[in-house]
Amino acid sequence: MASLLSADALRDDVLGAARRLLGTELVAEVPEGEVRLRLVEVEAYRGADDPGSHCHRGRTARNAVMWGPAGRLYVYFVYGMHFCANVVCLQDGVAGAVLLRAGEVLSDTGPAHVRRPTARGRDAELARGPARLCTLLGLDRQHNGVDVLDPTSSVRLEVGEAVADADVRTGPRVGVAAGQQRPWRFWVAGSPAVTPYKAGRARPDGPDW
DNA sequence: AGCTTGATCGTCT
DNA sequence: GACGATCAAGCTC
Numbered sequence: 001m002a003s004l005l006s007a008d009a010l011r012d013d014v015l016g017a018a019r020r021l022l023g024t025e026l027v028a029e030v031p032e033g034e035v036r037l038r039l040v041e042v043e044a045y046r047g048a049d050d051p052g053s054h055c056h057r058g059r060t061a062r063n064a065v066m067w068g069p070a071g072r073l074y075v076y077f078v079y080g081m082h083f084c085a086n087v088v089c090l091q092d093g094v095a096g097a098v099l100l101r102a103g104e105v106l107s108d109t110g111p112a113h114v115r116r117p118t119a120r121g122r123d124a125e126l127a128r129g130p131a132r133l134c135t136l137l138g139l140d141r142q143h144n145g146v147d148v149l150d151p152t153s154s155v156r157l158e159v160g161e162a163v164a165d166a167d168v169r170t171g172p173r174v175g176v177a178a179g180q181q182r183p184w185r186f187w188v189a190g191s192p193a194v195t196p197y198k199a200g201r202a203r204p205d206g207p208d209w
Numbered sequence: 210a211g212c213t214t215g216a217t218c219g220t221c222t
Numbered sequence: 223g224a225c226g227a228t229c230a231a232g233c234t235c
Binding site for chain 1: 231
């Protein structure tokens, strides 16, 4: 059987954690059954030194989980209709997390397509984008703070087939104007589930950072 | 108390 | 390629 990811993989630095999370498998119990996702796109976020982070301006009720121990889920609400999920990293008391941006469905895609009808039968679109990933796995504010390293949780992070360094790509984070120079987005080259690059959003010469 | 913006997505042109 | 949905956090007044 697959083993759970170790907290050590997340505790030291967010960039290493993001790299290590590629290829890991997120398993969630949903009403339709179980959905198993291979993570293929993630982004690293930090604290006060990261202008693109929710924790840039300190601890608040909303971002509190990001300051807690590694391995918990930080789930937040955006644009009035969507949820996005992160895996919390670094030591207790230090803000850090990795946003889960995309994954490939390894389990039976039947139940997955029931949950994501707008994918119109295309497997690559089941979990392409952070909010779609949450919809697929049924993640919402109820899951904020859930420990994905706990075998009794309804959402768990398990070790998967390793992704070779040669298959890893990095680039600027999507939709983050601040800190554009930081190539803190990691993805698996060639995966159909990775968010397509939007040239129009790039702002390489911003004065932030 | 009111205003702006957002780690987005689906639909329409 | 562009836009509207829809709401809470975080500012500003």
